[in-house]
Amino acid sequence: MKILVTGGAGFIGSNFVHYLIEHSDHTVTVLDKLTYAGNLASLEGLPDNRFQFVKGDICDAALVDELFARHDAVVHYAAESHNDNSLDDPRPFLDTNIVGTYTLLEAARRHDIRLHHISTDEVYGDLELDDPQRFTETTPYNPSSPYSSTKAGSDLLVRAWVRSFGVKATLSNCSNNYGPYQHVEKFIPRQITNVLLGERPKLYGTGENVRDWIHANDHSSAVLTVLERGRLGETYLIGADGERNNKQVVELILREMGQPADAYDHVNDRPGHDLRYAIDPSKLRDELGWRPAFADFEAGLADTIAWYRANEAWWMPQKSATEARYQAQGQ
Template identity: 80%
Template sequence: MSKILVTGGAGFIGSNFVHYIIENTDYSVTVLDSLTYAGNRASLDGLPIDRFDFVQGDICDAPLVDELFARHSQVVHYAAESHNDNSLHDPRPFLDTNIIGTYTLLEAARRYGTRFHHISTDEVYGDLELDDPERFTELTPYNPSSPYSSTKASSDLLVRAWVRSFGVQATISNCSNNYGPYQHVEKFIPRQITNILTGERPKLYGAGENVRDWIHANDHSSAVLAILERGIPGETYLIGADGEKDNIAVVELILSLLGQPKDAYDHVVDRVGHDKRYAIDSSKLRRELGWLPAYSSFESGLSSTIDWYRDNEMWWHPQKAAAESRYKQQGQ
């Protein structure tokens, strides 16, 4: 039975990946997570103890990382500071986790010859004009616009350098915006869902024209597994499900699915430097590794996500008041 180490596995997309791996393969999984506000141990409840282990710790802790790499043949690196608004308020944690943390992991991968997969974001490419027919590809130049995306771009470049300079067996994936279970209520889609479920109105940045390319977390997980098992070390793969929607359309669809008037939302102050549009061309992944998303319909994926939040208030409710307090302080 192969053993996979998942960093940041108590976070949103990391925990979804852990559940996906346990449910769809015979791998055993160890999660390394520092349990910051974005990590939630409850997101990993119910996993089989004979195939799952949890270690609380920091990816910048080199002795701990070294000990864990010695016991695992494959590592999937999800751990990251990832909220744009937080990076604008205090960039330093993003440098520590996204750059120094990734460096620490790469050095361990170099020592132990570990198969290493690095999870990144489409935000490293900057943004596209709303009427631009192009989409991001693996050859798109990096043009990050926030402390968050610039530190993720930096971590990607570290991975590429360690592949070329030291022969680390690493791949990179840059994914579009995820949605699904276990996502913190500070994020766009769960914030709107939980606002409605608690009797509040959804909040829309600015005019709501910004476009994101949405993918269900399960589809992201299946793509990462395909890359881990069949991807070529040194290669980058973009992950997307052709789910481009502007923010106003997403809010209106959430309202509609929850039986509310489509205009029952409030406009709030826009984010500083808010990227206009992200769009992923995932044809390389589909062509070379034979991957396809299971959720071809954004509406069906969103409906199942709403059902999850409706059924799991005990998971998200403790986070809600603090998240809304932070937004209120920012006028959002």
């Protein structure tokens, strides 16, 4: 297939592009606006005969229409992300996550093209730390930030366009990703790069907040599985049974990097910080036979640390401005 990937210069989008090139015969076009989170260096080394980059905005209906006309399928990663940024300035999240998704859906409707929409488990809100339940495809939406609420809105648009107009779409909601090419504003790469620079990692509040971690390569393999074999109109939750609280993750990073496990600083907690996310991926595994390669979180974390050690030139240009912004927030 000829696959268009929106947001393919971002973290999980670029990982998906690399995965497609390495594990399939598909050709790939990336459409990316190249905001601060998009990085062309994340797409270096891809073969010219199977890869093309187009700089542009998913809200640009004419450009989107032209690209949809010459592709067989679209995987929609493009989104404004990161909760802290949405609390600081919500408007870009409305533009990209709502209007941008609408623009893609209308193009998919005109061209009768297969669309897969990437979303997050944050649309479901959070769980209590001692709750035995996990999110499923039928969990009611309960978003708590401008980021998660606009992602919830985009999910609902996709479902409405499937039902009202017969758009050939699937959705997936994934737990927290980690791995290569993740911006240093995010939790895991921030701590890794701090240690590499001789700085102490930073832990929000008491560090009890739990996330369900999945390596970006496993997310990519799951998305390709859904794209190729998923039932149209269905939602699939993607997770790798990687629940860890933030304190555990920081201590694992420190031990893996040869530092004392308590060599970190506590900083101000994030406003409205969700307590716990947890994904039940049974539907994806039972219906489509998908399994994660990095079922061992510690092994995936070691792989990620090795990547950041080897790719200082990729992350260093982002680091100073990111830490200055956190310092201004007391974090």
